[in-house]
Amino acid sequence: EKLYLVENENYYNGLEMSAKFTQTPSGKDLWGHDIIFEFTGDDDFWLYVDGELIVDLGGIHRALSASVNYSTGKVVVDGKETTLKDIFYNNMIKRGETKEAAQAVIDEKFDKKNGYYVFKDYSEHDVRIFYMERGGGASNLHMRMNLSSVEKGNVVLRKELSGSDADEIDK
Numbered sequence: 001e002k003l004y005l006v007e008n009e010n011y012y013n014g015l016e017m018s019a020k021f022t023q024t025p026s027g028k029d030l031w032g033h034d035i036i037f038e039f040t041g042d043d044d045f046w047l048y049v050d051g052e053l054i055v056d057l058g059g060i061h062r063a064l065s066a067s068v069n070y071s072t073g074k075v076v077v078d079g080k081e082t083t084l085k086d087i088f089y090n091n092m093i094k095r096g097e098t099k100e101a102a103q104a105v106i107d108e109k110f111d112k113k114n115g116y117y118v119f120k121d122y123s124e125h126d127v128r129i130f131y132m133e134r135g136g137g138a139s140n141l142h143m144r145m146n147l148s149s150v151e152k153g154n155v156v157l158r159k160e161l162s163g164s165d166a167d168e169i170d171k
Contacts, residue, residue, distance in 0.1 A: 015131040023119040027071030029146050034071035037127075040064070041141040044132035050109075050125050052091050054084065063140050072116045085110050085117035 047055035
């Protein structure tokens with residue numbers, strides 16, 4: 001292949017990405033692993049879930065990391081831990097919602113499972129990601145999510161009975 005000399009390189013770039021996902025039972029993928037979104041990078045990064053700002057790493061900075069665990073609801077941003085539930089609640093309070101209204105949204109979106117507040121099983125969510133690279137020659141970006149989707153028409157419903165005789169069921 002031919003190589004081309006590029007003068008006055010422009011390393012500045014941005015990324016906007018969106019996806020929809022369905023919260024699987026207990027936030028697990030098909031292999032039983034926690035569904036986790038991970039990010040490490042420098043400069044600006046924002047993660048929104050259902051229109052709520054979950055991760056804010058805006059500004060020029062060293063490489064920082066963030067993760068969201070959809071099985072536990074735990075959010076870690078630059079080593080500081082919180083939860084999806086608390087972020088949703090606090091964002092609504094900051095916007096001037098009453099505590100009662102904010103709690104009503106929490107009750108609608110979250111269930112407590114295994115001691116954690118997580119999105120309700122089979123609830124649908126929107127994720128939006130914004131990334132800006134302002135480095136003039138050095139950059140790093142790592143994103144990973146083992147997103148598991150459940151689309152309409154692709155879920156198999158099955159019922160298992162125990163303590164019954166199969167002949168009784170056929171009658």
